[in-house]
Amino acid sequence: MVKAVFPGSFDPLTFGHLDVISRSALLFDQVIVAVGINTSKTAMFTTEEKITLISNNTKNLKNVSVLPMPDLTFKFVSSVGADVIVRGIRNVRDYEYERDIAEINHRLGNVDTVLLPSKAVYQDISSSNLKEVAKFGADISHFVPENVIKLIKLKTK
Amino acid sequence: MVKAVFPGSFDPLTFGHLDVISRSALLFDQVIVAVGINTSKTAMFTTEEKITLISNNTKNLKNVSVLPMPDLTFKFVSSVGADVIVRGIRNVRDYEYERDIAEINHRLGNVDTVLLPSKAVYQDISSSNLKEVAKFGADISHFVPENVIKLIKLKTK
Amino acid sequence: MVKAVFPGSFDPLTFGHLDVISRSALLFDQVIVAVGINTSKTAMFTTEEKITLISNNTKNLKNVSVLPMPDLTFKFVSSVGADVIVRGIRNVRDYEYERDIAEINHRLGNVDTVLLPSKAVYQDISSSNLKEVAKFGADISHFVPENVIKLIKLKTK
Amino acid sequence: MVKAVFPGSFDPLTFGHLDVISRSALLFDQVIVAVGINTSKTAMFTTEEKITLISNNTKNLKNVSVLPMPDLTFKFVSSVGADVIVRGIRNVRDYEYERDIAEINHRLGNVDTVLLPSKAVYQDISSSNLKEVAKFGADISHFVPENVIKLIKLKTK
Amino acid sequence: MVKAVFPGSFDPLTFGHLDVISRSALLFDQVIVAVGINTSKTAMFTTEEKITLISNNTKNLKNVSVLPMPDLTFKFVSSVGADVIVRGIRNVRDYEYERDIAEINHRLGNVDTVLLPSKAVYQDISSSNLKEVAKFGADISHFVPENVIKLIKLKTK
Amino acid sequence: MVKAVFPGSFDPLTFGHLDVISRSALLFDQVIVAVGINTSKTAMFTTEEKITLISNNTKNLKNVSVLPMPDLTFKFVSSVGADVIVRGIRNVRDYEYERDIAEINHRLGNVDTVLLPSKAVYQDISSSNLKEVAKFGADISHFVPENVIKLIKLKTK
Numbered sequence: 001m002v003k004a005v006f007p008g009s010f011d012p013l014t015f016g017h018l019d020v021i022s023r024s025a026l027l028f029d030q031v032i033v034a035v036g037i038n039t040s041k042t043a044m045f046t047t048e049e050k051i052t053l054i055s056n057n058t059k060n061l062k063n064v065s066v067l068p069m070p071d072l073t074f075k076f077v078s079s080v081g082a083d084v085i086v087r088g089i090r091n092v093r094d095y096e097y098e099r100d101i102a103e104i105n106h107r108l109g110n111v112d113t114v115l116l117p118s119k120a121v122y123q124d125i126s127s128s129n130l131k132e133v134a135k136f137g138a139d140i141s142h143f144v145p146e147n148v149i150k151l152i153k154l155k156t157k
Numbered sequence: 158m159v160k161a162v163f164p165g166s167f168d169p170l171t172f173g174h175l176d177v178i179s180r181s182a183l184l185f186d187q188v189i190v191a192v193g194i195n196t197s198k199t200a201m202f203t204t205e206e207k208i209t210l211i212s213n214n215t216k217n218l219k220n221v222s223v224l225p226m227p228d229l230t231f232k233f234v235s236s237v238g239a240d241v242i243v244r245g246i247r248n249v250r251d252y253e254y255e256r257d258i259a260e261i262n263h264r265l266g267n268v269d270t271v272l273l274p275s276k277a278v279y280q281d282i283s284s285s286n287l288k289e290v291a292k293f294g295a296d297i298s299h300f301v302p303e304n305v306i307k308l309i310k311l312k313t314k
Numbered sequence: 315m316v317k318a319v320f321p322g323s324f325d326p327l328t329f330g331h332l333d334v335i336s337r338s339a340l341l342f343d344q345v346i347v348a349v350g351i352n353t354s355k356t357a358m359f360t361t362e363e364k365i366t367l368i369s370n371n372t373k374n375l376k377n378v379s380v381l382p383m384p385d386l387t388f389k390f391v392s393s394v395g396a397d398v399i400v401r402g403i404r405n406v407r408d409y410e411y412e413r414d415i416a417e418i419n420h421r422l423g424n425v426d427t428v429l430l431p432s433k434a435v436y437q438d439i440s441s442s443n444l445k446e447v448a449k450f451g452a453d454i455s456h457f458v459p460e461n462v463i464k465l466i467k468l469k470t471k
Numbered sequence: 472m473v474k475a476v477f478p479g480s481f482d483p484l485t486f487g488h489l490d491v492i493s494r495s496a497l498l499f500d501q502v503i504v505a506v507g508i509n510t511s512k513t514a515m516f517t518t519e520e521k522i523t524l525i526s527n528n529t530k531n532l533k534n535v536s537v538l539p540m541p542d543l544t545f546k547f548v549s550s551v552g553a554d555v556i557v558r559g560i561r562n563v564r565d566y567e568y569e570r571d572i573a574e575i576n577h578r579l580g581n582v583d584t585v586l587l588p589s590k591a592v593y594q595d596i597s598s599s600n601l602k603e604v605a606k607f608g609a610d611i612s613h614f615v616p617e618n619v620i621k622l623i624k625l626k627t628k
Numbered sequence: 629m630v631k632a633v634f635p636g637s638f639d640p641l642t643f644g645h646l647d648v649i650s651r652s653a654l655l656f657d658q659v660i661v662a663v664g665i666n667t668s669k670t671a672m673f674t675t676e677e678k679i680t681l682i683s684n685n686t687k688n689l690k691n692v693s694v695l696p697m698p699d700l701t702f703k704f705v706s707s708v709g710a711d712v713i714v715r716g717i718r719n720v721r722d723y724e725y726e727r728d729i730a731e732i733n734h735r736l737g738n739v740d741t742v743l744l745p746s747k748a749v750y751q752d753i754s755s756s757n758l759k760e761v762a763k764f765g766a767d768i769s770h771f772v773p774e775n776v777i778k779l780i781k782l783k784t785k
Numbered sequence: 786m787v788k789a790v791f792p793g794s795f796d797p798l799t800f801g802h803l804d805v806i807s808r809s810a811l812l813f814d815q816v817i818v819a820v821g822i823n824t825s826k827t828a829m830f831t832t833e834e835k836i837t838l839i840s841n842n843t844k845n846l847k848n849v850s851v852l853p854m855p856d857l858t859f860k861f862v863s864s865v866g867a868d869v870i871v872r873g874i875r876n877v878r879d880y881e882y883e884r885d886i887a888e889i890n891h892r893l894g895n896v897d898t899v900l901l902p903s904k905a906v907y908q909d910i911s912s913s914n915l916k917e918v919a920k921f922g923a924d925i926s927h928f929v930p931e932n933v934i935k936l937i938k939l940k941t942k
Contacts, residue, residue: 002159002183002184002185023269026159026240026241026269027159027184027185027240027241027269027271028159028184071764072760072761072764072766074766075764075766083183083184084183084184089252089272090414091410091413091414092249092252092253092406092410092563092720093407093410093721095246095249095252095274096249096719096720096721098274099274099719099752100718100719100751100752100754100757101752101757102274103274103276103277103751103752104752104757104761106276107770108761108766108767108770112180112183112184112273113273113274114184114271114272114273115246115271115272115273115274116269116270116271116272117252117255117256117259117260117270117272119260119263120260120591120592120594120595121591121592123414123417123591124413124414124415124417124418124591126414129414129415129418132386133386133418133422136385136386136389138386138388138389138422139422142421228607229603229604229607229609231609232607232609247885248881248884248885249563249720249877249881250564250878250881253562253563253564256562256595257561257562257594257595257597257600258595258600260594260595261595261600261604264613265604265609265610277748277749277751277752278748278749280748280885280888281748281884281885281886281888281889283885286885286886286889289857290857290889290893293856293857293860295857295859295860295893296893299892316473316497316498316499337583340473340554340555340583341473341498341499341554341555341583341585342473342498397497397498398497398498403566403586404728405724405727405728406563406566406567406720406724406877407721407724409560409563409566409588410563412588413588416588417588417590417591420590426494426497426498426587427587427588428498428585428586428587429560429585429586429587429588430583430584430585430586431566431569431570431573431574431584431586433574433577434574434905434906434908434909435905435906437728437731437905438727438728438729438731438732438905440728443728443729443732446700447700447732447736450699450700450703452700452702452703452736453736456735542921543917543918543921543923545923546921546923563877564878567876567877567878570876570909571875571876571908571909571911571914572909572914574908574909575909575914575918578927579918579923579924630787630811630812630813651897654787654868654869654897655787655812655813655868655869655897655899656787656812711811711812712811712812717880717900720877720880720881723874723877723880723902724877726902727902730902731902731904731905734904740808740811740812740901741901741902742812742899742900742901743874743899743900743901743902744897744898744899744900745880745883745884745887745888745898745900747888747891748888
């Protein structure tokens with residue numbers, strides 16, 4: 001039984017995230033989407049909103065659950081008895097960032113990390129790109145699912 | 158039950174490869190190390206020698222087996238009923254190469270790829286680096302296990 | 315007749331920008347320098363100051379005009395009936411950023427992007443580098459034209 | 472009137488190349504696809520075969536022509552009175568290579584280069600990837616048009 | 629006699645910095661660790677605290693001294709009669725940043741820069757990573773020496 | 786007294802190499818340019834020709850000497866009692882290659898490596914670029930000094 005944790009800020013949930021979640025659900029027995037309380041950047045969504053959005057978009061994936069992550073990833077992984085961290089990478093910048101975080105999590109928590117290369121079709125999705133597009137009221141349907149669009153529109157009125 | 162395939166030329170097997178194999182063995186129910194018959198580059202070891210070296214160095218990993226891979230990876234994956242391809246990445250160059258191969262394998266064989274970021278201690282291991290060091294008779298014990306060293310010495314006498 | 319838009323924050327105009335503008339002016343029938351109202355970063359110059367600086371430094375280029383860009387690039391491109399977006403790239407970081415923005419602009423506005431590789435002599439010019447140098451009163455004449463130097467000195471007195 | 476040259480080895484022509492050609496045809500008055508006689512690598516196709524394949528796949532583009540390029544790019548550009556070189560880039564490796572070639576062509580031939588970022592869907596297309604897939608008889612229809620597939624099959628029988 | 633300056637914000641001093649300092653001390657007759665008054669980012673440590681921490685951790689290196697750097701690096705280098713700037717690089721992002729800063733320092737101050745590639749074991753050390761780990765009270769002994777740990781604990785109580 | 790070794794294949798000597806040599810000569814008491822007998826690639830120049838070309842172009846640098854390097858770099862460094870290896874880097878590809886070689890030389894020979902970032906003006910110089918330009922008889926005076934041009938012309942007649 002292999003339990004994976006997919007940590008992130010999910011501010012907001014995107015199709016890129018959903019692709020990593022659905023792919024992980026096929027590879028591991030259990031997948032916990034861990035919503036980090038992002039300390040440095042001001043978040044657009046509350047942790048509760050994020051959890052609701054992720055849950056509603058993963059109902060079909062029976063082995064996927066969503067939890068808030070109030071601590072460092074490796075501590076959370078140990079607290080839920082998980083075996084591996086999963087992250088997606090879209091470009092060189094992501095790769096170099098995840099390389100170091102994987103080394104730190106292995107050293108501090110003796111937990112491994114697998115990286116899922118983004119599908120080409122999702123590689124341009126980033127929360128900063130989509131928030132800029134949303135701010136000007138343009139079409140973000142390539143970036144995020146319907147219920148996220150609705151909530152963004154409410155927040156950017 | 159998740160079966161993974163770790164394809165490569167393994168010319169020769171290195172500690173970097175062994176790290177990917179042992180990590181994969183913890184993440185997936187079965188791991189098949191698939192020794193590709195590398196078409197373009199002249200190999201230093203025969204396919205049989207490679208398979209023997211890998212088998213002898215993974216005896217402790219009960220869920221790991223080694224097979225020759227005479228075909229494209231996605232065809233081999235389908236032929237052995239595997240679910241995912243595993244590859245290791247040491248730097249940006251590896252990442253960009255694996256990104257495209259993952260996209261091709263997904264399109265042609267509908268099979269996913271997970272990338273294991275190399276541990277920092279193994280990132281400088283490459284078959285070209287180690288062959289250059291070996292050619293001048295220097296110490297390659299950081300790069301490869303003992304039985305590989307012996308066979309390299311025989312071949313570079 | 316091919317009309318190009320060169321969008322940016324131009325905070326301030328640099329020789330790197332002017333190189334992209336003059337090169338574009340040779341390649342396209344019309345070039346509109348579109349001064350974005352940069353939402354996230356606090357700008358050093360007002361939009362009006364930027365437009366004046368760009369206009370005064372491109373008087374010799376008859377097919378170049380300057381406009382404020384209050385909206386997303388692809389919407390602006392459509393509003394002025396332009397055919398292509400032009401951007402300069404100085405390094406890998408720029409390339410990866412522009413790659414995704416080009417994909418988004420093509421998907422949302424069906425408009426193409428051409429990238430002009432920076433000349434080596436200009437690749438170290440960035441608004442953050444030059445503002446740091448200017449703040450300490452050092453020579454910024456490699457970075458920006460004379461009238462920009464004057465205005466920066468006024469602002470950093 | 473702006474005339475562009477798109478130089479390459481086109482061994483063989485791919486959908487990535489065709490995307491660059493059709494995009495260039497919209498941006499410049501004339502586009503010459505210049506088939507380089509690639510000195511270092513052994514080519515799979517003759518120059519004549521390449522020219523025929525490119526011509527047959529660009530019949531709909533009235534402002535596109537195809538010529539053999541027996542010399543360095545900047546000399547060819549000057550010999551046909553062209554104004555700019557167009558190249559496609561798929562990743563960081565391509566970017567860094569093209570950056571230097573653009574600098575050399577500008578210094579030696581005073582000719583500029585524009586880079587077209589590959590669309591995400593084509594970024595995994597490379598002649599080495601597609602030749603490897605073709606060699607094993609797998610589906611290369613994502614990589615190359617029909618007439619190229621036919622010729623490859625003849626050559627790899 | 630060759631005098632080197634190792635400039636940085638040292639917020640805080642890390643084992644990566646200490647590795648660069650000790651390596652520089654072997655290569656150059658004198659090494660001045662120049663503590664920059666970092667203008668843009670809010671610092672966790674005062675300049676005095678930084679200087680004390682660096683001094684206490686380099687007592688064994690007789691040719692190393694520590695000074696505050698209130699100005700641009702190239703001006704400081706000239707003011708102390710130094711000959712070269714030393715910087716460490718951990719990844720591609722660092723390399724591209726240092727490449728441009730080296731070009732600017734050479735142009736403005738006619739001073740050269742040498743880059744020390746980080747040892748693999750230290751490449752994941754960054755002030756942002758360690759501050760995030762420290763904030764959650766986890767073990768930062770891989771990142772920083774003992775006296776820095778103590779001061780961080782005081783500051784993050 | 787600090788003795789540096791600048792190893793390379795120098796096939797042929799370029800202005801990029803000469804820039805690294807002259808900069809090293811200012812930083813270290815002695816600089817040995819070590820001409821490697823490049824095992825994998827077919828060299829255009831003999832080792833003797835290379836040594837003559839380098840010597841003739843560094844006569845003004847009293848602390849620079851040139852030696853053939855028949856062995857691995859770290860063994861050569863030890864054999865001449867040197868303290869550090871110097872290498873130049875022009876781009877990301879160079880950086881990632883040198884990062885690993887520096888780690889190997891440090892592990893096998895306990896010798897450090899300093900990297901000199903190429904000046905922007907020289908970053909496009911590579912032996913493959915210049916040989917391609919030379920083969921077609923174009924101007925290579927930006928790449929290599931006069932005596933190298935003469936010898937190349939002789940060899941490519």
